[in-house]
Amino acid sequence: MKKATTSPIPARGPADHEVRDQIVVAATEHFSRYGYEKTTVSDLAKAIGFSKAYIYKFFESKQAIGEMICANCLNQIETEVRAAVTQTDLPPEKLRRMFNVFTEASLRLFFQDRKLYEIAASAATENWQAVLAYEERVQKLLRDVLQEGRQSGDFERKTPLDETAMAIYLVMRPYLNPMLLQYSFDYTKVAPAQLSSLVLRSLSP
Amino acid sequence: MKKATTSPIPARGPADHEVRDQIVVAATEHFSRYGYEKTTVSDLAKAIGFSKAYIYKFFESKQAIGEMICANCLNQIETEVRAAVTQTDLPPEKLRRMFNVFTEASLRLFFQDRKLYEIAASAATENWQAVLAYEERVQKLLRDVLQEGRQSGDFERKTPLDETAMAIYLVMRPYLNPMLLQYSFDYTKVAPAQLSSLVLRSLSP
Numbered sequence: 407m408k409k410a411t412t413s414p415i416p417a418r419g420p421a422d423h424e425v426r427d428q429i430v431v432a433a434t435e436h437f438s439r440y441g442y443e444k445t446t447v448s449d450l451a452k453a454i455g456f457s458k459a460y461i462y463k464f465f466e467s468k469q470a471i472g473e474m475i476c477a478n479c480l481n482q483i484e485t486e487v488r489a490a491v492t493q494t495d496l497p498p499e500k501l502r503r504m505f506n507v508f509t510e511a512s513l514r515l516f517f518q519d520r521k522l523y524e525i526a527a528s529a530a531t532e533n534w535q536a537v538l539a540y541e542e543r544v545q546k547l548l549r550d551v552l553q554e555g556r557q558s559g560d561f562e563r564k565t566p567l568d569e570t571a572m573a574i575y576l577v578m579r580p581y582l583n584p585m586l587l588q589y590s591f592d593y594t595k596v597a598p599a600q601l602s603s604l605v606l607r608s609l610s611p
Numbered sequence: 612m613k614k615a616t617t618s619p620i621p622a623r624g625p626a627d628h629e630v631r632d633q634i635v636v637a638a639t640e641h642f643s644r645y646g647y648e649k650t651t652v653s654d655l656a657k658a659i660g661f662s663k664a665y666i667y668k669f670f671e672s673k674q675a676i677g678e679m680i681c682a683n684c685l686n687q688i689e690t691e692v693r694a695a696v697t698q699t700d701l702p703p704e705k706l707r708r709m710f711n712v713f714t715e716a717s718l719r720l721f722f723q724d725r726k727l728y729e730i731a732a733s734a735a736t737e738n739w740q741a742v743l744a745y746e747e748r749v750q751k752l753l754r755d756v757l758q759e760g761r762q763s764g765d766f767e768r769k770t771p772l773d774e775t776a777m778a779i780y781l782v783m784r785p786y787l788n789p790m791l792l793q794y795s796f797d798y799t800k801v802a803p804a805q806l807s808s809l810v811l812r813s814l815s816p
């Protein structure tokens with residue numbers, strides 16, 4: 407390996423996105439140990455060994471860090487769902503997997519760690535951009551699966567696609583949105599199977 | 612009118628249920644003005660002009676009064692829904708009305724008065740007996756409507772009745788349960804129509 411000093415490019419620190427990632431990783435650990443509400447940016451700075459001013463160079467507020475953590479969580483859920491959906495060619499099975507994996511992954515990511523849920527709760531309550539964008543992408547994925555099922559002849563085509571998609575999204579929502587999910591624990595075992603069966607009956611041609 | 616003194620029955624105060632009602636009415640007003648969490652039984656006693664000990668003769672705790680208020684609210688919602696359902700003979704229309712009236716009445720009773728919502732929130736969180744009993748009755752009403760629709764030939768009969776009823780109950784739940792409803796304000800305009808249409812498509816024979 408070449409030493410930086412021998413290179414014509416001037417020596418520099420880590421890239422911005424690396425520092426951001428480093429802050430987010432440390433903050434996630436700190437929040438999940440001490441709680442989001444109780445932690446200040448000063449606490450975070452002390453824990454990471456950065457100055458408060460240095461953190462503020464990368465994130466304008468604690469909420470901005472929380473948003474990033476929440477966005478990472480949502481991305482992970484979405485990645486799991488997309489992987490499960492891609493692994494089958496049958497549109498009805500794709501829909502079933504959406505119900506199952508969204509519920510499972512959301513439960514696991516938001517509730518195995520109660521402290522992380524606090525961040526998500528804040529995010530969902532305040533309609534953070536990351537959450538709105540996530541909801542948009544879920545609706546888009548749903549429309550794509552419905553479209554496929556209409557083309558394959560598995561799903562009926564009489565109802566306008568947007569109406570079908572919105573109604574199914576509403577059925578899914580209590581198991582997607584962490585705020586709703588916390589009041590649905592009693593049903594998370596049965597709901598994905600029963601609701602996807604109901605939805606599939608509603609889609610039969 | 613005969614005077615009590617001329618009657619062979621000894622003079623007595625108001626019946627127990629009258630005192631209970633009086634306490635509940637006064638407490639509802641007091642809670643909705645000052646909040647449920649902040650009010651103590653002492654505050655209530657002072658406001659009503661009863662001694663604290665006298666209130667405790669009728670209710671063992673503030674929560675017991677809250678439960679009664681919440682039960683009254685739920686009864687009122689249920690009465691409205693049953694009236695709307697009875698006014699039509701068509702099972703599909705009965706189902707539509709359940710979605711519409713549960714949403715409307717729950718919004719009106721729990722959220723026009725934010726302070727009353729606090730009581731309901733407490734009730735829903737702690738799984739009060741009144742709430743569990745209400746949920747049971749809603750599920751029973753749903754099964755009755757489904758049964759009627761199966762007999763009239765409006766609804767399919769292949770799926771086990773209990774499964775259909777539970778799935779539809781799960782679809783309705785975010786608009787019945789005040790804790791879920793508070794996160795569904797953005798959808799209360801469209802959800803009853805879109806969800807009842809989806810459910811009716813799922814029931815087509």
